[in-house]
Amino acid sequence: MPDSKMDETKKKKKKTAECCGYPISIFFIVVNEFCERFSYYGMRAVLVLYFRYFLLWDDDLATSIYHAFVALCYLTPILGAIIADSWLGKFKTIIYLSIVYAVGQVVMAVSTIHDITDANRDGTPDNFTLHIALSMLGLVLIALGTGGIKPCVAAFGGDQFQEHQSRQLNTFFSVFYLCINAGSLLSTLITPVLRAQECGIHTQQQCYPLAFGVPAALMVVSLVVFIAGSGMYTKTAPEGNIMGSVCKCIWFALNNRFRHRSDIYPKREHWMDWAEEKYDKLLIAQIKMVLKVLFLYIPLPMFWTLFDQKGSRWTLQATTMTGDFGGFVLQPDQMQTVNPILILTLVPIMDRIIFPLIKKCGLNFSPLKRMTVGMLFAATAFIAAALVQMEIDKTLPNFPSSSESQLKVVNMHSESLIVTVPSQEPLLIGSFESSPDYITFDQQDIRLAFNTTPEINKDLSLIKGSRQTLIIPSEPAEMYLKEDIKSKPKEGKNAVRFVNGWTAYLNITNLESSLQPSETSNYTLVSQGMRKFTLTDGIQSCEFSRKFGFGSSYTFLIPSDLFSTDCESIKEIEDMQPNSVHMALQIPQYFLITTGEVMFSVTGLQFSYSQAPKNMKSVLQAGWLCTNAVGNIIVLIVAELGKLPKQWAEYVLFASLLVAVSIIFSIMAYFYTYIDPAEIEAEILKQQETDPDKKKKKETLEMEEKENEQEIKQTKI
Numbered sequence: 001m002p003d004s005k006m007d008e009t010k011k012k013k014k015k016t017a018e019c020c021g022y023p024i025s026i027f028f029i030v031v032n033e034f035c036e037r038f039s040y041y042g043m044r045a046v047l048v049l050y051f052r053y054f055l056l057w058d059d060d061l062a063t064s065i066y067h068a069f070v071a072l073c074y075l076t077p078i079l080g081a082i083i084a085d086s087w088l089g090k091f092k093t094i095i096y097l098s099i100v101y102a103v104g105q106v107v108m109a110v111s112t113i114h115d116i117t118d119a120n121r122d123g124t125p126d127n128f129t130l131h132i133a134l135s136m137l138g139l140v141l142i143a144l145g146t147g148g149i150k151p152c153v154a155a156f157g158g159d160q161f162q163e164h165q166s167r168q169l170n171t172f173f174s175v176f177y178l179c180i181n182a183g184s185l186l187s188t189l190i191t192p193v194l195r196a197q198e199c200g201i202h203t204q205q206q207c208y209p210l211a212f213g214v215p216a217a218l219m220v221v222s223l224v225v226f227i228a229g230s231g232m233y234t235k236t237a238p239e240g241n242i243m244g245s246v247c248k249c250i251w252f253a254l255n256n257r258f259r260h261r262s263d264i265y266p267k268r269e270h271w272m273d274w275a276e277e278k279y280d281k282l283l284i285a286q287i288k289m290v291l292k293v294l295f296l297y298i299p300l301p302m303f304w305t306l307f308d309q310k311g312s313r314w315t316l317q318a319t320t321m322t323g324d325f326g327g328f329v330l331q332p333d334q335m336q337t338v339n340p341i342l343i344l345t346l347v348p349i350m351d352r353i354i355f356p357l358i359k360k361c362g363l364n365f366s367p368l369k370r371m372t373v374g375m376l377f378a379a380t381a382f383i384a385a386a387l388v389q390m391e392i393d394k395t396l397p398n399f400p401s402s403s404e405s406q407l408k409v410v411n412m413h414s415e416s417l418i419v420t421v422p423s424q425e426p427l428l429i430g431s432f433e434s435s436p437d438y439i440t441f442d443q444q445d446i447r448l449a450f451n452t453t454p455e456i457n458k459d460l461s462l463i464k465g466s467r468q469t470l471i472i473p474s475e476p477a478e479m480y481l482k483e484d485i486k487s488k489p490k491e492g493k494n495a496v497r498f499v500n501g502w503t504a505y506l507n508i509t510n511l512e513s514s515l516q517p518s519e520t521s522n523y524t525l526v527s528q529g530m531r532k533f534t535l536t537d538g539i540q541s542c543e544f545s546r547k548f549g550f551g552s553s554y555t556f557l558i559p560s561d562l563f564s565t566d567c568e569s570i571k572e573i574e575d576m577q578p579n580s581v582h583m584a585l586q587i588p589q590y591f592l593i594t595t596g597e598v599m600f601s602v603t604g605l606q607f608s609y610s611q612a613p614k615n616m617k618s619v620l621q622a623g624w625l626c627t628n629a630v631g632n633i634i635v636l637i638v639a640e641l642g643k644l645p646k647q648w649a650e651y652v653l654f655a656s657l658l659v660a661v662s663i664i665f666s667i668m669a670y671f672y673t674y675i676d677p678a679e680i681e682a683e684i685l686k687q688q689e690t691d692p693d694k695k696k697k698k699e700t701l702e703m704e705e706k707e708n709e710q711e712i713k714q715t716k717i
C-alpha cells in the first residue's frame with residue numbers, strides 16, 4: 001500500500017465516533033444481523049412444512065432438500081469472501097448480496113401464494129411446476145445472499161474497531177452471537193404462528209405467504225438499517241484478487257520445492273519459503289498464517305455434525321416424549337427454542353463470570369482450549385441424549401423387527417371366540433374386544449382356527465416387519481386384515497381409526513370418506529388435547545370426545561347400539577400407549593450442547609477473525625463457516641448410510657467420534673502458536689523498508705503485475 005493511502009485510512013479511523021468505547025457504527029451492524037437472522041431462521045422454521053404440505057413432497061424428499069439447502073448456505077460464504085476481497089469490498093458486497101437475498105425472499109413468498117395458479121379455485125395450486133420453480137429460484141438466491149454476506153458482516157463488524165479496542169472487539173463477537181440468537185428465537189416462535197393463520201383470495205388456506213412474507217420484510221429492514229449506517233463505517237478497500245494471488249503463490253512454492261528436491265539445495269524453514277524467489281515476503285507470511293488456521297479447522301466439522309442433529313434427531317426424540325407441563329403443553333418442535341434461550345443467558349454468564357473467574361485462578365483458558373472443551377461438552381450432550389433414549393426405549397411398544405410380523409385380533413362378532421394360534425395358548429376373545437396385545441410371529445404364513453359353528457380355518461399371509469389387525473366382523477367368515485402403523489405417529493400426534501359395527505354407513509369428523517358397515521377406517525392424526533368426533537348416519541348423530549396425550553394410537557370400536565347410548569358405548573383399543581417420558585428430560589442435553597456451542601462457536605468466530613491477516617479476514621470467516629457445511633454433509637451421509645439398530649447406540653457412537661476428534665484437535669492446538677497478524681505484517685513491512693534493494697524489487701514486481709492485469713483487461717475488452 002502506498003504510504004499516502006495508509007495515512008488516509010489512519011486519519012479516517014481517528015474520526016470514527018465512539019460510544020462507551022465502542023464504535024457507533026457497530027450498532028447498525030448488530031441490528032442488521034438481528035434482522036437478517038430473523039429472516040433466515042424464520043424462513044427455515046416453516047420450510048420443511050411448506051415442502052411437505054404445500055408442494056406435497058414426501059418426507060424423504062422434503063428433508064433431503066432442506067439439508068441440501070442448509071449445506072449450500074454454508075458453502076456460499078467462500079463466494080462472498082472472494083467477491084468482497086478481490087472486487088467490491090465488504091461494504092458493497094453486503095449491500096448487493098443483501099438485495100439478491102431480499103429478492104430471493106420475496107420470490108419465495110410469492111411462490112407460496114396458491115391463488116396465483118389456482119384457476120379452478122379449489123384451494124390447491126393447479127400448476128405445481130411454477131411453484132416449485134419459483135421456490136427453488138428463491139432458495140438459491142437466499143442461499144447466495146445469506147451465505148455470501150455472512151463472512152463479510154462478521155469481518156466488517158470486526159473492522160470497525162481500532163487497535164486500542166481489542167477488549168471491546170471480543171465483546172462484540174459475543175453481542176453479535178446474542179443478536180443472532182435473539183433473531184432466531186423470535187422468528188422461530190413467530191413464523192409457525194403466522195403459518196397457522198388462514199388467508200387467501202379465493203379459498204382460505206394455511207398462510208404460507210405471511211410466514212415467508214414477514215422474513216422477506218425483515219430482510220428489507222436489515223438492508224435499510226445497514227445502508228442507514230453508511231456514513232459511519234470504516235470501509236477498507238478491496239485489496240485485489242487475494243484468492244488468485246494466494247493460489248498462484250502456493251502453486252509456485254510447490255513447484256519450486258519440487259524442482260529443488262535434491263539434497264544439494266539448502267533446506268528452507270517452511271515449504272512456503274520456496275515462493276521467496278518470486279513473491280513478496282509479506283504475502284508468504286500471510287499465507288502461512290492462513291494455512292496454519294485452515295489446517296486446524298480440519299477436525300471441526302465433527303462438532304457441527306453433532307450440533308445440527310438437534311434440529312433433526314433430537315426433535316424426533318421429542319416426538320416420542322410428553323410435553324405436558326401442567327399449565328401449558330409444549331410441542332415437540334418447540335423444544336428447539338431451548339437452545340437460543342439458553343444462549344441468551346449463557347453467553348453473558350460465561351463472559352462476565354465464568355471466563356473471568358478462570359482467569360483469576362491463574363489458568364490460561366486460551367481460545368483453542370475453550371474450543372476443545374466445547375467439543376467435549378457436545379459429546380457429553382450426546383451421552384445425555386443416549387441415556388434419555390434408553391429411558392424412552394423402556395416405554396416404547398415392542399415393534400416388529402424386519403423379519404417378524406405382528407398380529408392383533410379384534411372381535412366385532414356378537415359372541416366370544418376362541419382362536420387357536422400357532423405355537424401359542426388358544427386365545428379367548430370376548431365379543432367386542434381384542435387380543436390383549438400384538439402377537440409376534442417369526443413366520444409370515446400362519447393358520448388360525450376359530451371355534452365358530454361351523455369351525456373356520458383361516459390361512460393368513462402376514463407382512464414382514466409390519467403390524468396388522470385381523471378384524472372379525474359380525475359375520476365372522478368375512479374377516480379381513482388391516483395394516484397398522486408400525487412407528488410412533490409423527491410430530492407427537494395421535495393416530496386413531498374406527499371400526500364400524502353399526503348397521504349403516506357412518507360419517508365421522510376428520511375422516512376422509514364415510515365408513516361402510518363392518519369397515520375399518522384409515523388412520524387420522526389428531527394432536528394432543530381434548531378432541532371431539534361427531535358420528536352420523538345421516539339421520540341420527542352423537543358426539544364422542546376424548547383427551548389425547550402425545551404419540552398414542554387407538555382403534556375405536558363402534559357398537560350396534562351406538563345411537564341409543566349416545567356414543568357412550570364406543571370402545572377403545574389402545575394399540576400404542578401415549579408417550580410417558582417427559583420432554584423436560586431433554587433439558588440437560590440442551591444445556592450441555594449449548595454450553596459447548598458458546599465455548600466452541602463464539603470462540604471460533606473470534607479466533608477466525610483475530611488470527612487472519614488483515615486482507616484475508618473474510619476468507620477465514622468463510623473457511624470457518626465451511627466447517628459447518630461439511631458437518632451438515634456428514635449428517636446427510638450418515639443419515640443415509642448408518643442405520644444402527646438402536647438410536648441410543650448411534651448417539652454413543654457420535655459422542656465417541658467427537659471425543660476422538662477433540663483429542664486429535666487438542667494435539668494440533670498444542671502446536672499452534674497464537675499470533676498478532678497486524679504485528680507480523682508491520683514487522684515485515686519495516687524490514688522491507690530498511691532493505692531498499694528488496695523494496696525496489698517488490699515495487700517492480702508489483703508494477704509488472706499491474707501491467708499484466710491491465711493487459712488482460714484490455715484483451716478482454
Ligand SMILES: NCCC(=O)N[C@@H](Cc1c[nH]cn1)C(=O)O
Binds near residue numbers: 181339597628
Ligand atoms: N444457537 C443456534 C443459532 C446460532 O447461533 N447460529 C449461528 C452460529 C451457527 C452456525 N451454524 C450453526 N450455528 C449463526 O447462525 O451464525
